[in-house]
Amino acid sequence: MLKNTPDSFGLVTRGLHWGIALLVVVMLSLGLKLESLEPGMASIRLYSLHKSLGIMTLSLMLARILWHLYSPPPRPIGGGWQATLARLGHLAIYALLIAIPLSGWAASSATGIDTVLFDRWTLPPIAPVSILWEERGFALHGILTKILIALIFLHMGAALKREMDGDGTLRRMTIGRRTD
Template sequence: MIPMTLKNMPLKNTPERWGPISQLLHWTILVLILVMAYLGLTMTELPNGLDKIRTYALHKSIGLTILGLVTLRVLWRLYAGTPEPVPGTPTWQERIASLTHFALYVLLFAIPLSGWVVNSSAGFPLQWFGLFNLPAIAGKDHDLHELSEVVHEVLFWILVALVFMHAAAAFYHHLFQRDATLARMLPRGWLSSGPKENHDVA
């Protein structure tokens, strides 16, 4: 039997808030990005050996998982729609938020794809958690390898900068504007979001 709370909870996004699927994808990708940042920034310094090979393989597998999850996330967004802007948000803030979100999506595709090019142009095989092989997306090419390494790293640092801005904006909305921006990306009831979420009561 499905509990009443689950039965009444729409999976899709509503005009007021993000639904559980969008929330799950958002926060799972955040956690995976943190793991990837740690692996990426430490693995290049590891001494050559099995540990290094295993860490690279893990980095690549999680990176491909992010690529799959972000594809799902965009498809789900197309199907499930998006909430309307939080009431009271000035138009200029909405525009910057939309631009930042768009850039974050572009980076979530471009970073793993550039990593895939790093791998393919080095002529290395690619597997997903040792379960199956993926094709090369570029031929073996030394110059392309060097270039894609730089691109992969630079895009990562751009992502870091944007995520800091993005998270700061979310906390600013929550703490100072006291609106529902952050609360509506979290399960209902996790955060009380001040007087402006009154429109959001079930």
């Protein structure tokens, strides 16, 4: 089943969820590694890998949004404040996974260095070359990633707790159905 139904996640949504989750973990680790390096010839490949995978994450997020407009995902299991909080958390993760790559791209544009995807495709700059844009853009990029890390821990904790409570939340996102 590729599409979502009112109470199950289809293959496309599950594939996007776990693919993007993996990319995000790689991106956060790469980003934190970059912070501890001096920009230079030795680290240039890591910078371009981070930028390329970051734009890939942005593209996959846009694909995920389009897919969900076409095939809406099910509501979180149960109701009440926990389900509302889960939805708000998911929306916040969506917003961050758009804003983080855009801020990284804008700040990188402000340095005057081209953003080149996988050594092949040069993207247009989306901000003027400016020290102010560069500083503010990277500061924003850094702050948003810290908020994302906190939300991901909460998200994982909530998913595991619900699964331990036995409501099938995690099974719905892994094997695609609840077995109860």
